[in-house]
Amino acid sequence: MVSVQQLDRKNPNSQGGFPIYDLENPYKPKKLGFWKVIKQTNGKHELYLTVKENCAFVLAANPYADFYSHGEEKDFQIVDVSNPTNPKTIYQFDPRILPEVPDDFDSYNWKSPDSKTRPAFNHSTMVDEKGKYAYVSMWDLGTVIFDISNPAKPIYKDKTTFASDQQGSVHSAALAKGGTVLIETREVYNPTKDTYEQSYGYTRIFDIKDKKNPKLLSEYKSELVDDIQDGVAFANTVHEPKLVGNTLYLHYAGGVRAVDISRPSKQVEIGKYVPLNSNIWGVFVDRNHILALDIGSGLKALSNKHDDRDDD
Template identity: 30%
Template sequence: MGGHDLGSAAGQLTSGTHRVRDDGFLVLGHSDLGGGGLNADVWAHRKYAYVGVWSGTCPATGVKVADFHNLRHPRLVSVLQNDEGTSAEDVVVRRVHTPSFSGDVAVTGIQVCGDVDEPIFRGLQFFDVTDPRHPTELGRWEAPEFSVGCHEVDLVQRPDGQVLAGCANVFAEQINGTDEVVLVDATDPTEPTTAGGWAIGADLGIDPATTDENLGCFPASFNHSVRFVDQGMSVYGSYWDFGAVLLDIADPSAPVYVSRADVAPPDEDGDVHSVVRAGGTLLVNLEDFSPVEGCPEFNGWGEVHLFDVSAPAAPELLGTFSTPNSRSERDDGFYSVHNTEVAKGTQAFSSWYSDGIVWWDYADPTDPVQRGQFVPPGAPDPEGIFPPVPIVWGVYIDRDRNLVLASDINSGLWILRPVGLGNF
């Protein structure tokens, strides 16, 4: 559970033709990750890729770990296993050094697939992946009772040595009155503990269920994602219709509200899904599914909004970027942006569902331009939820090898190299 219900939206798609594209990219390798489908987000660390598993029919097949030392032939080598009845969509891996642990730690976000009152673990799982072929579970942080669990996650070691994990516990404030931006101290990953948290109701006095900020086809204010910045001294929460919220977490036990990047207006549907900050620019991904949710009046699919955040307390909108398909009402696929990462300078790469991976340049943030696009071939969904169309969920920038990794819900892992970009 997170933002849009992809499974329900899939039932609204019409049939169409999807052209495979590799404009501006070399396609170096591919793995179907065992062929089970329902692939979610992607991360990479030391020549191993980590790909999460979506909920859907809730197969609980775990985060797949693929060795891509050989770029042409990435191989599935292990799994970070989640419990039955849960999904593990998002994963982040970092090398950390603390008195309790030194090595590579993976954190996965665990959500319950069914009713929130089911007696199933949800929260964060921590794994030792120093040897990715033989991962071992280190510890767990359990979300408050009746929570959905951690949708998107992040992990950072701060200059003071503290290791913080971030959890977006979606709709928690409305379900059980608890925080939705959750900070977990994982300095000892065998015993993670709650460090602090934040929510718009408890901390700003704004009722997320009734605020006038709720608008569009999916009117809601909840935290969908977390992203650490400033070496873990600040964090962004992606608060759907309320906007991208910046918090000062110098003291994690007492987050301080700094500002929000509000996308409405000019956007009429909100849906702040996730963010990435590069220098003084904040890129805000809006996951708008209006064309397949019965809301044509909201004019197309989701796009990226760019903000000047050189003054963190006063973000200013600079411009937007979208693809031709996302500006349309096309309904034979999903044509919204999902996630975005910046490789170097102003070179951005976005996972754009049925538009694949989109490479774009925001050197002029008032008028960004598209530089390339990779759209994989459609593949059947073994679980029968999605049609055989490209549905690229995740994107990761591998600076060690100047690569872009993509995860497709149906077809798996793709390894790409942008042509002409040079070293990241």
């Protein structure tokens, strides 16, 4: 499966969604099916595949689908791909089911409980190892938690929230400690936005043993978060979180940062790699190596000396 976004929604030959391929022969991929997002949207951004009881499901992040389709399609959808030639949408999340979201919800102009106008759209999705809980990154709406034991009828549990002076900008999530700890990264694109703290995005860590009551444990900020650069979006914010055991890896213009979260309430940065003009867009981590994709200078292979700390 591949996420497809549109460069030009007005192009009649452009279509967002995700194609599904048979890779039995990797030299000759065979296209089996294509799940389409409504034409007016930007298309499909991120997706997450999970399997439950021999059925396959894709959790799709379709930023601004609700806005551009005037509510016809939603930003978060669950798609049954058990028959890859005929993928079917079985669930769509309407934020209006939440008590703090008004019936006239507008994803670009959500009137939040703190009386501010905030953006609230789906950027990313993920599922725990057992395929029971889904975590949906809904920008200023927070990380929204669902029980997807029945993927066709998810149950809303709760979501993360922010102080009135914090931009939400929830980009991605990861889980630690057997799914009892949530790591939330935030991609703040305007660090000098009026009425908010002067800061790039930083990482927040939550206790989610009780899915109905996420509790903020700590906030990880590199030394770059408060280094505001005029006219430079994203510069010292964070992108996607990756985990190996109790080591959290963060990346973006601040390079690759390794953070020990053995004690989530008191994390400690234990290493970093910051190349010149760093713009690390993605990383893949195992116990011995880190592959870091630097937009400016290509793929970097880094040694990852991982010790014997507890990996629970």
